[in-house]
Amino acid sequence: MKPQLAFYHQQAYPNLSPPQWLQHLPIVTDKDLTDSIESGDYQGYFAYQQVDGQPALSFFARLDGKLVNMYVDLVAGQVAYRRQHGGGRKQHIAKACGLKSNWQPKILDATGGLGRDAAELRNLGCQLRIIERSPYVASLLQDAIHRAASDTTSISQLFTQGFELYHGQSIDLIEQIARTEQPDIIYLDPMFPPRNKSASVKKEMRLVKLLVGEDPDANNLLPIAIENAAKRVVVKRPSYAPYLNEQKPSMSIESKGNRFDVYVK
Numbered sequence: 108m109k110p111q112l113a114f115y116h117q118q119a120y121p122n123l124s125p126p127q128w129l130q131h132l133p134i135v136t137d138k139d140l141t142d143s144i145e146s147g148d149y150q151g152y153f154a155y156q157q158v159d160g161q162p163a164l165s166f167f168a169r170l171d172g173k174l175v176n177m178y179v180d181l182v183a184g185q186v187a188y189r190r191q192h193g194g195g196r197k198q199h200i201a202k203a204c205g206l207k208s209n210w211q212p213k214i215l216d217a218t219g220g221l222g223r224d225a226a227e228l229r230n231l232g233c234q235l236r237i238i239e240r241s242p243y244v245a246s247l248l249q250d251a252i253h254r255a256a257s258d259t260t261s262i263s264q265l266f267t268q269g270f271e272l273y274h275g276q277s278i279d280l281i282e283q284i285a286r287t288e289q290p291d292i293i294y295l296d297p298m299f300p301p302r303n304k305s306a307s308v309k310k311e312m313r314l315v316k317l318l319v320g321e322d323p324d325a326n327n328l329l330p331i332a333i334e335n336a337a338k339r340v341v342v343k344r345p346s347y348a349p350y351l352n353e354q355k356p357s358m359s360i361e362s363k364g365n366r367f368d369v370y371v372k
């Protein structure tokens with residue numbers, strides 16, 4: 108029988124219930140949690156772990172025999188590095204979005220994932236609305252937004268407003284959200300199979316893949332995005348991937364291992 112994806116483990120923070128989008132998961136309270144993964148019943152589990160003295164929602168799973176975990180951090184780590192050393196508006200993502208000192212557009216990121224690109228664009232002054240359909244990934248991101256918004260440094264301002272997450276299917280939500288306030292840019296970064304399937308594919312990418320699988324309907328997003336963006340649609344692809352929906356962009360910006368295909372309206 109195929110293992111179920113995940114359960115929710117309450118051990119470290121017995122007073123915390125699962126977040127709203129994970130309430131369908133079975134709850135485990137006993138200590139012996141790795142057994143249920145080893146027995147093959149489950150692929151992984153969600154639990155809060157302590158990070159800098161506060162609970163951070165995390166996903167734990169076995170990869171290559173080792174129990175590993177991930178949580179999203181919008182303040183420190185990779186996102187902070189990109190904020191401090193990323194090169195501001197000279198970055199490829201900023202160029203693809205056409206950012207200027209006097210133009211900080213409203214962006215709808217319709218494939219939110221772990222929110223890295225969205226956080227980067229927020230750091231550059233853009234207003235972000237983000238859609239993520241996986242309840243697992245959306246929960247990890249929502250938890251990170253709450254932590255970032257309550258951070259004691261000035262970074263918190265970036266996430267208390269101007270950074271809003273919607274959980275749902277973009278194919279339905281793009282139009283609905285655009286009706287309330289049309290985004291200048293719609294940003295798409297659907298999953299694409301890695302060329303290299305070996306263990307060297309980053310741990311985080313493998314865990315996300317475990318949670319969301321492939322995005323087989325990704326092509327359908329492009330025409331909806333083009334119809335609903337006021338200025339442009341930006342699609343992030345691995346360099347080796349064909350154009351989304353086989354549609355030639357107005358221009359492409361090559362970056363390390365990635366390509367930003369830009370559809371100017």
Ligand SMILES: C[S@@+](CC[C@H](N)C(=O)[O-])C[C@H]1O[C@@H](n2cnc3c(N)ncnc32)[C@H](O)[C@@H]1O
Pocket residue numbers: 217218219220221222223224225238239240241244275276277278296297298299319322325328
């Ligand atoms: C490659 S990840 C995005 C990574 C993201 N750009 C980041 O910086 O973390 C793709 C994500 O888009 C989500 N996704 C794909 N198609 C979607 C759709 N039609 N509606 C909502 N979310 C979608 C997937 O669930 C997955 O989490």
